Amino acid sequence: MRLGYDFFQRDVLTVAPALLGAYLVRVYNNQKLVCKIVETEAYRGPEDKGCHAYRNKRTKRTEALFLPGGHAYIYMIYGMYYMLNIVTAQQDQPQAVLIRAAEPREGIETMRNLSGHTGNFERLLSGPGKLCRALAIDRTFNGYNLVEGTELFIELGETVPENQIVHSKRINIDYAEEYKDKLWRYYLSDNPCVSRIDNK
DNA sequence: TCTACGATTTACT
DNA sequence: GTAAATCGTAGAA
Secondary structure, X not given: OEOOHHHHOOOHHHHHHHOOOOEEEEEEOOEEEEEEEEEEEEEEOOOOOOOOOHHHXXXXXXXXXXXXXXXXXXXXXXXXXXXXXXXXXXXXXXXXXXXXXXXXXXXXXXXXXXXXXXXXXXXXXXXXXXXHHHOOOXXXXXXXXOOOOOOEEEEOOOOOOHHXXXXXXXXXXXXXXXXXXXXXXEXXXXXXXXXXXXXX
């Protein structure tokens, strides 16, 4: 069952942990690529100094963050990687969940070919840049409707017990001052596919 | 226009 | 532990 607007149009701090265990589906050349989300981070503008839309900063890049929950926000980082975010809450509330890592489920060979990854299965989607590469997600999906679209969407997946969800500090946002210490990163404990397990 | 740099990954000392 | 790859965007000039 696909997740709908009612799921995404809630506060990002509710949606980010709720996405753990859900299935991210990418239909690429008529082939279904499926993976289970195991790591997310919440970005909560306008208050969040780590969020691109801090203080409601509205630019060409951040425009998609202001869409209603259920759309995608994609941007390029370091000149070579795309990041996949799920916009949450109501229109004009710039919040999004960064999908940081997932566990491959279907179409693994295609994912390997797309990413050129030769390592082991657990590392194929273990990072936001790698995940986008292996699923052929680029900026054409910026602003994409994940509720009604057919090439990229999210399905109800496995139910995750509360006690398996680890809360930690977000990665690589040292510029965010007091917000860098917020425990807005969520991942499944003991899952070998998360990007890293250190850090609090 | 011009410049600096990032919600990363990988390889290397 | 540190550094390089690589480019669109934001903010300054």
